[in-house]
Amino acid sequence: MAKTRVFELAKELRVSHKELMDTMASLGIYTRSHMSVLENGEVIKIRNYYRHLRRAAKAAAQAAIQSATETEGAPGPATHVGETNVQPAAPQPVLPQERPEEGGATAELKQVPVPEQQEVVLREKAEGVAKAEAVVEEKPSAPPERSREVAKIAKASPGKPEVAPITSSRVEKVEKIDKPEKGEKVRPRGRERREKERKGKVTPLDTARPLRKRAESKPLRIPKPPELGTKETQEKRRERPGKIEAKARERIRDRFLEEEREEERLVWREKPRPKVKEQPEPPRVVPHVVLSGPLTVQELAKKLNKTAAEVIKKLMSLGVMATINQELDVDTAAIAAQELGAEVEIKIERPITELPDIPDDPATLKPRPPVVTVMGHVDHGKTSLLDAIRHTNVTATEAGGITQHIGAYQVTVNGRKITFLDTPGHEAFTAMRARGAQVTDIAVLVVAADDGVMPQTVEAINHAKAANVPIIVAINKIDKPDANPERIKQQLTEYELVPEEWGGDTIMVPVSALKKQGLEQLLEMILLVADLQELKANPDRPARGVVIEAKLDRGRGPVATVLVQKGTLKVGDTLVAGSVYGRVRAMLDDRGNRVQEAPPSTPVEILGLNDVPEAGDIFQVVEDEKLARQVAEERLIEKRQKELQVAAKTSLDEIFKQMEAGQLKELKVILKADVQGSVEALRNSLERLSNEEVKVNIIHSGVGAITETDVMLAAASKAIIIGFQVRPDANARKAAEGTGVEIRLYRVIYEVLDDIKAAMVGLLEPEKREVFLGRAEVRATFKVPKVGTVAGCYVSEGKIVNRALVRLIRDGVVIYEGRIASLKRFKDDVREVAQGFECGIGLEKFNDIKEGDIIEAYTIEEIRREL
């Protein structure tokens, strides 16, 4: 924007720069010289002021003319008054023209010629108007009534000038009004005047208001109208914005400045605030927090972009007392973060603990040897049979390896192999199954021919059936004179094992483990069943199988017997077995021979694992050793967490609950006391509390405070801690809170003993005893719809109690055992009926009551046992 200098603005406003500078000073704008550059705001302010000034002058002039017209009175011919002509055709002064380039900033006031005499009056009038306008901008111009009046006159006298010429009498009159002489009646004002006007006592005087003394004393000088046609004068006039008396000017300026200030105030009030309001509220930045696992308070604070103190404070409000380095679990951290206004995303990356099995293309499958488990009742000859088979099928050259017991072995029959699992019994079989290892293809059920089907035989049958494993029955000990295989077959039919010769599909082979009879036939039958099953596996893939047995060998380190189920295990393979991993350093077969490869269904002992795996663990060969380690480590963490979870339940209450549930019959105690004497005394006293059912096992005892190590031992062993005259240290207390181990503190020995005794008593199975209540004879029976049969009875002995346990005896035989469903006397339900009274008895879920039956009521009392 172009700069405006003082003299330029003076030129524009048609005032001298000196005058402009004076004006500027009065407006609070100070400049050094007429060459000074003005600010835009200053220029606008000055222009506004001049515009204001001119408007006031114009209004004053206009009002003066109108007032003069009115003063003249009735319309008359438009004649010359005095020296000057009033232009009838243009009674209004020519309005100042706004210069378009100034945007109306300045206006030119063109004065209408006014007769000399009129000037005084006009001046007075105009002064009043100008003053009125300058002070309060209520009536910017002549009152409308006056305009209307003038218009009416003009209408009534067409062709006549609208403004009546001002006569001398009129001037006098006006002067009289303005300056009342002594004794003259002063024209009423205000309310009084309005009242009188209404009553018609005075003539309405619209423009009378300016005739106040104050206004009179400060007359506003109206610029003298220039003589028409005098160009020089006109030019001269044009140069000045309007000649106004200094004081009036001051008032105008003050008003202008006041307006300016008001405007500024408004602008200030409106502008800055809307700026804040108008601006769209910045979107609330909600921190997005991704939680991938437990983290410390400090780490959480960092994620939230907050101070640790803020996080700790929030945690405190949530009831969690945490220090800056304390680890928070994901849930706690998530709640705290949400409370602190964050958007929480829990993204726990599940570690790889599962290695998916590779599905095999059926075309790659090749027959594999069957895996056999031997089951049966105790002493029916399982071990003998396994040994007999092994010995029978071991050639002389392999004799050296016979002593190798690795948990499984293979025998060769007619050039085909059969794998036997060396751990007989269905318990081991089911334990494997429970761990997800379905190892067995065929179950050989050993039943001693001289003994018959026994409870564990039945269990074995059920377990094999549940596993959908075909059963081959080996009827053992046929060498015994009292052996009766046919009886065995007969008994087995009850369990849906029907021999083939009887039309069934169960192969039954009579054998003698002792005499090694029937073994070959048994093995052939195993192969036959295997063929029927079409046991196949893909040998050309990374091996996968099950750990059968594992141990830590002093010389060789961790040793595991694994059964390869799929693929071929090779020396040098990297594998993961449960939570252990390693590279197969060496492989030995069931005879102790080193082998390089182990195809499907082959049991081998492997060396090279980092730790001892558990029986039942699935092993899998992986190409990447790093992956193997990672998976194993993750599984180990998982396992430890599970153990910890179990340990977390090691509170005394939990131990007692487990004991009550029969899961635990041993109370493990860690005993800490102040002196050795107390330790010994307590140890002896506590151990003496042991009985056949519940044993107090003090796994650790010592002198001194309860330490964190004590708590960890208790957590791992599911033990409780008894502190006598000692207290846990801070770490122990924290550890106990974390693991859930309960610490019991005592000061008196007998309190310890009483507590433990009471707890153990609770663990003892209470003795149950039947208590006879009464007997009733059934004398009649009634069939009641929706209820069933009700017996009309007579209580012959004791009492019959509602809901009591009863047995129904008919001819000395117990027909029913259950409860009384309803007991009534006449139509009312009663709680009990005493001897000698009649009653109605309904039995729970039993309607076959007959006349002459005896109903015996009894109750079971539990007698708490004492130690």
Ligand SMILES: Nc1nc2c(ncn2[C@@H]2O[C@H](COP(=O)(O)OP(=O)(O)OP(=O)(O)O)[C@@H](O)[C@H]2O)c(=O)[nH]1
């Ligand atoms: N006469 C005779 N005795 C046998 C035969 N088989 C096993 N026995 C005997 O039966 C007894 C039990 O044999 P085990 O092989 O130990 O029986 P088990 O089923 O393995 O027994 P647990 O391991 O206790 O379940 C032993 O004394 C054997 O000598 C047999 O075929 N004939």
